[in-house]
Amino acid sequence: MNNIYFSLILLVVISSGFAQTNPELQKMADADQSERMSGNINWVELNKKDSIRLAKATQLFNDGELETAKDYYNAGIIFQHGKDTIASKMAVESFKKAIEMDSTLNRWWYAAAVDRDLMRRExxxxxxxxxxxxxxxxxxxxxxxxxxxxxxxxxxxxxxxxxxxxxxxxxxxxxLKSIFSFYVENSSIEKTIALIKNEKAKGKTSVYNVSESAINSFGYQLMGQNKLDESLKVLKLNTALYPKAANTWDSYGEILLKLGKEKEGIKAYKKSLALDPNNENAKNIIRKSED
Structure with missing residues (x-):
């Protein structure tokens, strides 16, 4: 009996290790985020897409199709863009489950889901x-x-x-004003980069938001529009303006890899990891490059 008992435990452990992230949920969560980084958002169209994704994610949730931490994480991303307290409550539950299963996931999403649920309840x-x-x-x-x-x-x-x-x-x-709005008005990455440098030098008297995260987001907006060379310039600049921020080097590494500059990209990821030893994303990418 003991041998059978332990064999069953082993089978459960092995089986759980082979659980795969639900590809449909992953695709929907990726679309949810990329569509919000496009710059020119058609909110009527986006709301329609959100409703479709919400219905499908709810069905998968109710059918017990969520297995991995990333499944719950992706579902939470979709639920949080629902329009009622039912959706916001499901977002809270999903993100809570996700970080309980994998604490390396971005815990901010749980806090945001809790706050949004409370706000919807006034x-x-x-x-x-x-x-x-x-x-x-x-x-x-x-x-x-x-x-x-x-x-x-x-x-x-x-x-x-x-x-x-x-x-x-x-x-x-x-x-503060957004960098992206300046870029749209001027249609020039060179002028936009010059603006970022000038505004950064102004410190707290700046008119535009040139924080590390704002520049990073601008770089990803360009990446989302497939303007990879322009994105590279922006994300590289961010590492110069904020050299001690691990995230700037992580993002710089990502765009370098997208452009096929693997050696430089891995070097950037190693820099990010040196600044933040807990950067699991950097660890995984560096490990894969060494396989």
Whole structure:
């Protein structure tokens, strides 16, 4: 009996190790994110696509088709763009399950899902991830009401959310002009790069958002439009302006690999890993390159 018992355990462990990420969910989650980085968003069309993805993800969820941490993670991405509290609750449950199964996944998504669910229920958020814009704010982005007593800054940091003080600074930054809007108006990557450099030199008096994350997002917007050479210039510039940020080197490595510059790309990933030894993405890519 003992031999059979242990054999069954071994079979379960081996079988779970072969669980594959649901390709349909992965495709839908990738589309959800890429369509929001296109720059020119047709919200009517996007809302239709969101509804289709939501219905399909809900069916997969109810049918027990979610097996891996990435399945729950991808489902959460889709559920969070639903329009009611049923969808927002499912997003919370999915992200919670995902990070319980794999803590290396981006925990920020869980905090954002919790806050968005509370906001939809017209209750104060607790992490501080949600910002709103309406007539009362004169069109400017303002942090949605927050109950600061529920969790600590330590917990916010664990879930990769800014501290309360950092959120005040983020509110100022979010109301700055976007690099992408300048790029669209001028249709010139050279002028846009010059703007980024000038605005970065201004510090807190800048008019445009030239934070590390904003430049990174701009680079990915260009990547999403298949403007790879322009994306390369922007992401390379980001490593020069923010050389100690592991994410800049990670993103730079990604665009280099997309352009077939494997040697340079791996070098960038190694730089990222040196700055952040917990960068699992960099570890995996470097490991694959050595196989």
């Amino acid at each position: 209750e104060p958020q607790i992490y501080g991830t949600q910002y709103v814009s309406n007539s009362s704010t004169n069109g400017k982005l303002k942090r949605y009401k927050i109950d600061t007593t529920k969790i600590t800054d330590k917990e916010r940091i664990y879930y990769r959310v800014e501290t309360l003080e950092e959120q005040k600074q983020k509110e100022r930054i979010m109301n």
